[in-house]
Amino acid sequence: MAHETEWTGGCMCGAVQFQALGNASWVAICHCESCRRHTGGILNAAAGFPAAKVRFNGDPSTYASSPGVRRYFCRVCGTSIAYQSEHWAEDIHLFVGTFDECRKMKPEFHIFAEEHLDWLAISDHLPRFRTTPSAGETI
Numbered sequence: 001m002a003h004e005t006e007w008t009g010g011c012m013c014g015a016v017q018f019q020a021l022g023n024a025s026w027v028a029i030c031h032c033e034s035c036r037r038h039t040g041g042i043l044n045a046a047a048g049f050p051a052a053k054v055r056f057n058g059d060p061s062t063y064a065s066s067p068g069v070r071r072y073f074c075r076v077c078g079t080s081i082a083y084q085s086e087h088w089a090e091d092i093h094l095f096v097g098t099f100d101e102c103r104k105m106k107p108e109f110h111i112f113a114e115e116h117l118d119w120l121a122i123s124d125h126l127p128r129f130r131t132t133p134s135a136g137e138t139i
């Protein structure tokens with residue numbers, strides 16, 4: 001049987017590291033304002049994994065950006081690491097930029113495209129969901 005892929009990653013200073021087993025359920029580019037604020041970037045990319053497949057080494061801090069939401073970050077260096085919500089309690093969304101092999105984490109679609117910054121030109125042909133894939137509407 002094939003060995004399960006083991007992804008590794010972590011923050012800038014190394015105080016928080018993670019392992020994620022298996023394939024990501026999805027990889028998406030997020031344009032929401034909360035991700036902008038959390039990362040300081042003009043967009044964010046996240047990979048969904050079952051929370052049971054993810055293990056943290058170190059002790060990430062969390063911030064509740066909305067009720068039921070936990071945004072993980074390193075309190076030492078400030079790196080934004082992950083997002084978790086009660087809406088998808090079994091999942092954790094690890095930020096692609098924190099993966100050691102982020103080049104292999106190819107996005108499949110855009111989410112919260114309605115909040116996309118107008119001056120950012122995107123030339124890919126990936127589906128652009130107005131909010132989330134479960135809401136279903138593309139723009």
Ligand SMILES: [Zn+2]
Pocket residue numbers: 011012013014015016074075076077078079
């Ligand atoms: Zn750190």
Ligand SMILES: [Zn+2]
Pocket residue numbers: 030031032033034035036044112
């Ligand atoms: Zn977002």
